[in-house]
Amino acid sequence: MANSHAEENYLKAIFKISEKEGKAASTNAIAAEMQTTAASVTDMLKRLAEKNLIDYEKYRGVQLTEQGGRVATVLIRKHRLWEVFLTEKLGFAWDEVHDLAEQLEHVQGDSLIERLDTFLGHPKFDPHGDPIPDAQGRWAFRPQVLLSTMKLGETGTVTGVNDHSAPFLQYLDQLGIALGAQIELIERVPFDQSVRVRSGDGREITLSEKVGKNLFLAIKG
Amino acid sequence: MANSHAEENYLKAIFKISEKEGKAASTNAIAAEMQTTAASVTDMLKRLAEKNLIDYEKYRGVQLTEQGGRVATVLIRKHRLWEVFLTEKLGFAWDEVHDLAEQLEHVQGDSLIERLDTFLGHPKFDPHGDPIPDAQGRWAFRPQVLLSTMKLGETGTVTGVNDHSAPFLQYLDQLGIALGAQIELIERVPFDQSVRVRSGDGREITLSEKVGKNLFLAIKG
DNA sequence: AAATTTTTTTAGATTAGCCTAAAAATAAAT
DNA sequence: ATTTATTTTTAGGCTAATCTAAAAAAATTT
Numbered sequence: 001m002a003n004s005h006a007e008e009n010y011l012k013a014i015f016k017i018s019e020k021e022g023k024a025a026s027t028n029a030i031a032a033e034m035q036t037t038a039a040s041v042t043d044m045l046k047r048l049a050e051k052n053l054i055d056y057e058k059y060r061g062v063q064l065t066e067q068g069g070r071v072a073t074v075l076i077r078k079h080r081l082w083e084v085f086l087t088e089k090l091g092f093a094w095d096e097v098h099d100l101a102e103q104l105e106h107v108q109g110d111s112l113i114e115r116l117d118t119f120l121g122h123p124k125f126d127p128h129g130d131p132i133p134d135a136q137g138r139w140a141f142r143p144q145v146l147l148s149t150m151k152l153g154e155t156g157t158v159t160g161v162n163d164h165s166a167p168f169l170q171y172l173d174q175l176g177i178a179l180g181a182q183i184e185l186i187e188r189v190p191f192d193q194s195v196r197v198r199s200g201d202g203r204e205i206t207l208s209e210k211v212g213k214n215l216f217l218a219i220k221g
Numbered sequence: 222m223a224n225s226h227a228e229e230n231y232l233k234a235i236f237k238i239s240e241k242e243g244k245a246a247s248t249n250a251i252a253a254e255m256q257t258t259a260a261s262v263t264d265m266l267k268r269l270a271e272k273n274l275i276d277y278e279k280y281r282g283v284q285l286t287e288q289g290g291r292v293a294t295v296l297i298r299k300h301r302l303w304e305v306f307l308t309e310k311l312g313f314a315w316d317e318v319h320d321l322a323e324q325l326e327h328v329q330g331d332s333l334i335e336r337l338d339t340f341l342g343h344p345k346f347d348p349h350g351d352p353i354p355d356a357q358g359r360w361a362f363r364p365q366v367l368l369s370t371m372k373l374g375e376t377g378t379v380t381g382v383n384d385h386s387a388p389f390l391q392y393l394d395q396l397g398i399a400l401g402a403q404i405e406l407i408e409r410v411p412f413d414q415s416v417r418v419r420s421g422d423g424r425e426i427t428l429s430e431k432v433g434k435n436l437f438l439a440i441k442g
Numbered sequence: 443a444a445a446t447t448t449t450t451t452t453a454g455a456t457t458a459g460c461c462t463a464a465a466a467a468t469a470a471a472t
Numbered sequence: 473a474t475t476t477a478t479t480t481t482t483a484g485g486c487t488a489a490t491c492t493a494a495a496a497a498a499a500t501t502t
Contacts, residue, residue, distance in 0.1 A: 006459065027480055040460055042481055047458085059467060059480060090336040103328045109321050115311040227489065248450055261490055263451055268488080280450060280497060 003053075005106045008075055010034065010044050011053060014064055015072035024061030073137045078113050079105040080126035085116060087127040094127040095169035128169075129160025129179055129216060145219060147185070147195065148212035155184040156217030163214040172215075175205055183217060224274075226327045229296055231255065231265050232274060235285055236293035245282030294358045299334050300326040301347035306337060308348040315348040316390035349390075350381025350400050350437060366440060368406070368416065369433035376405040377438030384435040393436075396426055404438060 003011075013033040017025035027045070031038045049056035053068035064072060082104040086097040114135060117123075124140040125131055131140045144159045158181040161168065172178070182200035189195070193209035207215075224232070234254040238246035248266070252259045270277035274289035285293060303325040307318040335356060338344075345361040346352055352361040365380045379402040382389065393399070403421035410416070414430035428436075 004458075028478090036459095037461065038480060039462080039482085043459070086333075090333070090340055092332075092336070096332075100328065100330050100333055103330075104325075107321065107324045107328075109324075111313075111317075112307075112311070112321055115313070119311055225488075249448090257489095258491065259450060260452080260492080264489075 002108060003051075003071060006044065007048060007051075007053070008071065008106060010041075010048060011064065011068050011072045012075050012079075014054065014062060015069065015076070018063060024063050026061045030062075070137060073133050074113075075105055077133045077135075077137075078107075080130060080132040081113060081116050081120060081123070083126045083128075084120050084123045084132070088120065093169075093173070095166040095173075097127060098164065125160075127179070128164055129158075143218060144216040146213055147183070147197075147207070147215040147217055148193070148209065150185045150217065150219070152185055152188060155182060155220045157182055157220065158215065159218045160216040161214055162216065168211075168214060171211075175207075176201075176203070177205075177215075182220075223329060224272075224292060227265065228269060228272075228274070229292065229327060231262075231269060232285065232289050232293045233296050233300075235275065235283060236290065236297070239284060245284050247282045251283075291358060294354050295334075296326055298354045298356075298358075299328075301351060301353040302334060302337050302341060302344070304347045304349075305341050305344045305353075309341065314390075314394070316387040316394075318348060319385065346381075348400070349385055350379075364439060365437040367434055368404070368418075368428070368436040368438055369414070369430065371406045371438065371440070373406055373409060376403060376441045378403055378441065379436065380439045381437040382435055383437065389432075389435060392432075396428075397422075397424070398426075398436075 010030065013030050014025045017029050017033060021029070027038050027041045030045075031041045034041065045054065045056050045062055048054045048068070049062075052065055053071060054062045054064055056062045079101045082101040083097045086092040086100055087094060092100075117135070122134075123132055125142075131142070133139050142159060145156070146162070147156075150156060158177060158179055160179070161172070176199065177183070184198045185195060186198055186204070187196035193212065195207050195209075195212055196204060197207060198204050231251065234251055235246045238250050238254060242250070248259050248262045251266075252262045255262065266275065266277050266283055269275045269289070270283075273286055274292060275283045275285055277283045300322045303322040304318045307313040307321055308315060313321075338356070343355075344353055346363075352363070354360050363380060366377070367383070368377075371377060379398060379400055381400070382393070397420065398404070405419045406416060407419055407425070408417035414433065416428050416430075416433055418426050418428060420426055
């Protein structure tokens with residue numbers, strides 16, 4: 001049988017944490033990600049282990065099984081394809097699509113997502129620059145670095161964000177920085193690690209260290 | 222607060238029954254429509270009455286309140302707009318879209334449905350010819366009659382179906398009868414009320430009484 | 443009008459998913 | 473190596489939505 005929305009959301013949370021931390025996800029980390037209590041998480045972990053979607057040993061944290069990983073990957077695929085649809089076709093801004101995609105990703109139907117993928121032209125990245133796994137679960141890779149690790153004089157193309165929050169995305173809009181924007185690093189202030197950059201249209205912009213640590217770019221040349 | 226999927230589905234079922242029967246919906250009729258038991262229906266009716274979505278008196282059947290009617294209308298609007306999207310944009314056949322739309326209609330977000338409506342060009346009818354209420358809940362009206370009530374020699378344009386089942390829709394596909402098809406009634410067989418029609422491309426087709434009672438047409442002239 | 447049938451409601455359980463509070467296990471600090 | 477703090481699990485309860493079986497009300501038939 002299919003998995004419930006709650007189960008799917010837990011699997012996605014576990015996938016995210018394992019990816020970021022590089023190790024088994026702890027009960028507390030999952031609870032934080034899911035905005036719920038540790039007790040609720042333990043409950044759910046038992047159910048997911050029962051269904052062979054995770055490897056779970058009491059007090060030891062959890063990892064997705066092969067099967068659980070597949071479910072999570074499909075879910076991320078669906079989420080990101082819907083985000084592309086919402087921005088490209090319906091005209092939503094990149095800071096508005098997350099909650100809607102969060103709902104749409106749970107719509108069941110294999111042919112739906114494959115037809116949507118075709119309709120959208122098989123996009124490889126979502127509106128935030130995150131890769132969209134293909135139908136076989138393969139991830140596109142694109143070399144990128146944080147603005148904060150670029151060298152003086154280097155030029156890059158904005159490819160993604162680390163922080164997906166609406167305030168950050170809206171601030172980038174305000175600065176005129178979107179995916180695909182060209183940015184040259186012209187100065188780094190030692191005092192606070194803020195940077196001065198020149199954007200493609202010739203404007204000079206000052207960005208804080210925090211922005212620098214949340215903006216990904218592909219280096220030119 | 223918003224309504225659950227289950228609540229929304231009950232409201233839609235009650236709306237459908239009231240529309241068809243023209244009177245208060247009975248517990249059993251709702252149970253049949255929802256494919257559940259009368260006891261479950263009674264439970265839900267209490268909850269819906271509590272939320273002022275229906276007028277409910279024990280043993281007396283139910284009617285939607287103004288508020289309940291609005292919820293049901295919005296739900297039908299969402300369902301039918303998604304059906305248009307699935308057929309027009311994703312290329313699904315008219316017999317494939319119901320179950321997917323049944324899920325998509327529960328996605329919450331006012332701006333989503335209005336943007337979808339705009340993206341689709343404000344369609345007035347869904348892929349089965351059923352009217353799509355507008356954002357204010359107004360229904361388009363189009364005079365139409367059943368093929369079984371047409372007079373000999375009359376010509377009509379196919380505008381909708383009474384039976385929405387996949388087998389019927391697929392049979393129409395096979396016969397080459399789609400929405401917009403031109404059909405002239407050339408003979409009615411008294412013995413079994415089957416009819417002989419000429420379609421727009423000149424082909425002569427024999428249709429059973431059952432087909433005649435499930436095909437709507439707008440009469441020409 | 444009384445008896446019978448049908449419809450509807452109530453009573454009592456069940457399941458998923460969530461909670462708080464308390465207990466148990468693990469990790470960290472002295 | 474104890475003590476202390478943190479993390480995790482258990483215990484017990486709650487709600488929405490479902491079910492079956494039994495009781496009650498309404499409708500129908502005789």
